[in-house]
Every structure is written in C-alpha cells, then in structure tokens.
Amino acid sequence: MRHFKKQLVSSITFAICLFMLPFSLSAQEKYVAITAIVEHPALDNVKKGVEDELKDNGYIVGENLKLQYQSAQGSSANAAHIAKQFVSGKPDVIVGIGTPSSQALAATTRTIPIVFTAVTDPVIAKLTPSWNASKTNVTGVSDALSLDTQIEIMQKIKPDLKTIGYVYSPGEVNSTIVLKQLQEILTPKGITVIAAPAQRTSDIPTAARSLKGKVDLIYTNTDNNVVSAYESLVKVANESKIPLVASDPDSASRGAIAALGMSYYDLGRQAGKIVIRILNGEKPGDIPPQVGNVTRLVINKNAAEKQGVVLSNSIIDIAAEVIEK
Known part of the structure; x- marks a missing residue:
C-alpha cells in the first residue's frame, strides 16, 4: 500500500511538471514588436533584416519569440495609435522603422526599450539628446549618408550640373534636414537647389512637373512619402527627360538612374543586433546610437536611356550592381 502511495505521488508530481512545462517555457519567451511608418521596399528590407538577425541568433517565432508587426500606412495618427497599442502589451523591445513611428513610440513610453532605425538624425528628431549613450529607453541605427558623396554621383551623371x-x-524631419544640408553645401559651389514640396503621395507628380525646364537633375532622399509613390515620380522624369538620382538603392530598380545609399537590409541586421543585446540584458540607454555601415551604389542603364543620359565608365565601374533592363 505504501509502495502504491509512493507511485501515486510520483505520478501526480510528474503530471504537474508536464502541466507546468509550457508555462515555464512561455516565461522564457521574448516579445518584440515592430512598427513602420509605411510599407515600401527599403523599409520592408529593414524589417526583414531585423527578423533574420533574431532568427540567426536563436530567437524563433512560436518557440521562444513572440513577434508582432504593424504598418502605420503613412499616417502619423496611425503611428500614435500603434505605439499606444504596443506599449499596452508590454513587449521586451519595440523597433520603430522610420522617424514618425519612432517619434510616436518615444512619446508613448519612457520605460520600454525602443530601437529606432531608418532615421536620419535622431538628435534633431528629438529621439536622443546626443549621439552618445542616451541614458534613456531609446537607441538605434541611423541611415545618415554623406551628402558630399551623393553630390559626386550627381556630378558624374551631369558634369555641368x-x-x-x-x-x-x-x-x-529627415527630408527637411537634408534640404537644409544640400543648400548649405551646394550654394558655395554655385549650384542651386529648387525645393518641390509634396505633402501627400498624390502631390508627388505635380511637384515633379513643377521642376520641368528649371532643373538639370532631380534628387530624392529616403523620404517615405516620396519612396512610397516612386513610380509616379519616375514617370514624370522619363517624360520630361530629367535625370533622377536617389539615396535609396532599391529606387534604382524602380527607375532612378543611380542610387547610392544604405543597404536597408543590412541596416535592419544592425538594428537587430542591438535588439538582441537588449534582450540579453543590456540597457538601451547604455548603447550609443549607431550609423549604418553598409552602402551600395546601383546603376540603372535602362533608366538612363529613358531620361536622356549617357553614363560614363567612371560611374559604371564603381557600381555594386548595374541593371541592364
């Protein structure tokens, strides 16, 4: 009888352990939320880079990772709503892709770790007080580029610019910063910058047409509004024979003659590394903001032909990728 009771107790104990196992595993599960201001190839690549970095470091969705994603569809109001929704769920880390989404997150919580990415200047965007470790809940990776290098590419495309x-x-904010910097750099060189504001994506074709006959070249940065509707800008550039140069490598395949910029996939991998450091116990405020460290130049010969440009070997030879068709 005593032996039977001992077996019964052991069986009950084993059953309880089995019953408790999923709960102990779920207690180890990490929760990462990701939000982007809009969906377009560059920002989609950032998201994929973050996800791949997590996966390659052993964080597997459904096993030890809960991963949630929402796009604000280009709306700052949606970004604010998503931020509140994510914060209420208390994830371990929230990733903000793009300045408006990152700003919405920073305005919503001062405790949950935030990792921004695809933000040109986190200081001017008021995400961090400086480029040093912030001692707050915010850190991340900037996509800031050297405009001097961008200008060199423009002059290779149009020597008499x-x-x-x-x-x-x-x-x-990203776009207004770049506009000011362009004007400061180019004015002493005798090159004029003509700004064509487009408040909404539907305004982009009109803004582009307003430049016809006034400019030698159109330059676009990583403005999410513009990149979201890039095909409409390309259409105007092709019709007007205005060379189009971008700072987002993915824009070359969409119709820019040349695009020198961050590899947004690698930018996502870099942000993912910071996420992992935080999941492993580091505080975001102890991690200084970084700048993306992988850039690519992509040339589109077909776009050059449509926009009336003959490309020199000096630019083709330095390209990481040349699109023929």
Missing part, C-alpha cells in the same frame, strides 16, 4: 530639384515631404 547647375540646378538640382528636390522633391520632398515638408512634414518629414
């Missing part, structure tokens, strides 16, 4: 058209969204 005198006027540059800049289509941008005035509501996006």
Whole structure:
C-alpha cells in the first residue's frame, strides 16, 4: 500500500511538471514588436533584416519569440495609435522603422526599450539628446549618408550640373534636414537647389512637373512619402527627360538612374543586433546610437536611356550592381 502511495505521488508530481512545462517555457519567451511608418521596399528590407538577425541568433517565432508587426500606412495618427497599442502589451523591445513611428513610440513610453532605425538624425528628431549613450529607453541605427558623396554621383551623371530639384515631404524631419544640408553645401559651389514640396503621395507628380525646364537633375532622399509613390515620380522624369538620382538603392530598380545609399537590409541586421543585446540584458540607454555601415551604389542603364543620359565608365565601374533592363 505504501509502495502504491509512493507511485501515486510520483505520478501526480510528474503530471504537474508536464502541466507546468509550457508555462515555464512561455516565461522564457521574448516579445518584440515592430512598427513602420509605411510599407515600401527599403523599409520592408529593414524589417526583414531585423527578423533574420533574431532568427540567426536563436530567437524563433512560436518557440521562444513572440513577434508582432504593424504598418502605420503613412499616417502619423496611425503611428500614435500603434505605439499606444504596443506599449499596452508590454513587449521586451519595440523597433520603430522610420522617424514618425519612432517619434510616436518615444512619446508613448519612457520605460520600454525602443530601437529606432531608418532615421536620419535622431538628435534633431528629438529621439536622443546626443549621439552618445542616451541614458534613456531609446537607441538605434541611423541611415545618415554623406551628402558630399551623393553630390559626386550627381556630378558624374551631369558634369555641368547647375540646378538640382528636390522633391520632398515638408512634414518629414529627415527630408527637411537634408534640404537644409544640400543648400548649405551646394550654394558655395554655385549650384542651386529648387525645393518641390509634396505633402501627400498624390502631390508627388505635380511637384515633379513643377521642376520641368528649371532643373538639370532631380534628387530624392529616403523620404517615405516620396519612396512610397516612386513610380509616379519616375514617370514624370522619363517624360520630361530629367535625370533622377536617389539615396535609396532599391529606387534604382524602380527607375532612378543611380542610387547610392544604405543597404536597408543590412541596416535592419544592425538594428537587430542591438535588439538582441537588449534582450540579453543590456540597457538601451547604455548603447550609443549607431550609423549604418553598409552602402551600395546601383546603376540603372535602362533608366538612363529613358531620361536622356549617357553614363560614363567612371560611374559604371564603381557600381555594386548595374541593371541592364
């Protein structure tokens, strides 16, 4: 009888352990939320880079990782709503892709770790007080580029460059920063920048047409509004024979003659590494903001032909990728 009771107790104990196992595993599960201001190839690549970095470091969705993603569909109001929704769920880390989404997150929580990415200047965007470790809940990876290098590419495309058209969204901090920097660098060189604001994606074709006959070239940065509707900008550039140069490598395959910029997939991998450091116990405020460390130049010969440009070997030879068709 005593032996039977001992077996019964052992069986009950074993059953309880089995019953408790999923709960102990779920207690080890990490929760990462990701939000982007809009969906377009560059930002989609950032998201994939973050996800792949997590996976390659042993964080598997459904096993030890809960991963949630939402796009704000280009709306700052949606970004604020998503931020509140995510914060209420208390994830271990929230990734903000793009300035408006990152700003919405930073305005919503001062405790949950935030990792921004695809943000040009986190200091001007008021995400961090400086480029040093913030001692707050925010850190991340910037996609800031050297404009001097961008200008060199523009001059290789158009050696007699005198006027540059800049289509941008005035509501996006990244874009207004770049406009100011372009003007500061180019004015002493005798090159004029003509700004063409487009508040909404539907305004982009009109903004581009306003530059016809006034500029030698149109330059676009990583403005999410513009990149979301890039095909409409390309259509105007092709019709007007205005060379189009971008700072987002994915824009070359969509119709820019040349695009020198961050590899947004690698930018996502870099942000993913910071996420992992935080999941492993580091505080975001102890991790200084970083700048993306992988850039690519992509050339589109077909776009050059449509926009009336003959490309020199000096630019083709330095390209990481040349699109023939």
